[in-house]
Amino acid sequence: MQSIELSNEAPTAAPAAARIGIGGPVGCGKTALIERLIPVLQRRGINFAVVTNDLVTKEDALRLQRSGLIDPTRVSAVEAGACPHTVIREDPTLNIAAGDEMERLHPGLELVIFESGGDNLASTYSLDLVDWWMFVIDVAGGDDIPRKRGPGVLRSDLLVVNKVDLAPHVGVDLDQMLADARSVRNGRPVLATNARTGQAIEELADIILHAVLLER
């Protein structure tokens, strides 16, 4: 038999950092979820950074940098200058550059988290930018959100329903909302969280790290 030597061996350099996206309407709790994820990822030994997207400010980045949870140099901001969905979907160049810069600044980086709101329920991430993305909605936004079948709800790799503790206070039947979400997503996963108490944050970390091959 002929000699074949082209096996897929481990490279000499560390693989590039995985990139994930966290999208969803303004106020759904994206930044709060990241604040809960940060200590979980740190405890699991993940070398990570965060890139936030805002319209014309660096508000979300400043909130994380001042949180005391993470080295401020591991947080950067992209100012979209327009609705942020434009820089995570139509032309993600600014975010790709921000991710590259984070990898340059922090050798051995394993994960870059991109956060962006914008475009209400239609916000989606380009897979040129991220390897995996999740869409966040919250019960206070209304239990009819899943039935509206927005692209973010339908196409994301994971749908997170946040602020589940508010359901009884805003007249939402949480079980029905989750059932509707699972129904429209054709088997793709749905996770109910509460960023205020930390409910299901460990499970969220499990799902993310499994998806991008960073399980410890």
Next chain:
Amino acid sequence: MATLDVVHVLGSRLDPDLAEKLHGLSHHGTIRYLELETADTARRRLRATTADGLDVGIMLPREERLFDGAVLHMDEESALVVRVRGERWLVLMPSSVPEALELGYHAGNLHWRVRFDEGRLLVALEAPAADYLARLGHLAAHVPHHVEGPDERREVS
């Protein structure tokens, strides 16, 4: 269960060197195919499973990407090659300029991936066609349409 980690693409099945080795393995070894959706080929990190149960974990450098015919693994006994499932298209056939204008507006507003073919608008499907038609409202009832793609039973409405 067997697993395989892939950290870079070895090349294309059409590259002369790889093609020769694949030819040899087709007679004296095993060639596995990893079937992927078109949209998933843009991911650099991905978990997928071959038809015979081999779990594959892909971790590519950002300058590399998956494509139909990408060779992900090769040794003396076996190879792993990407096979991209054919795209499914919702074919819309407007019968007037006003219909075409309105369809074009919706397709752009909804950020659909489209191509044009002699007066037909083709929308790449990443979800059931019904989801797309629902967004078109009354146009879905007026504009003839059908789905084209691999293994697709042609249904004209």
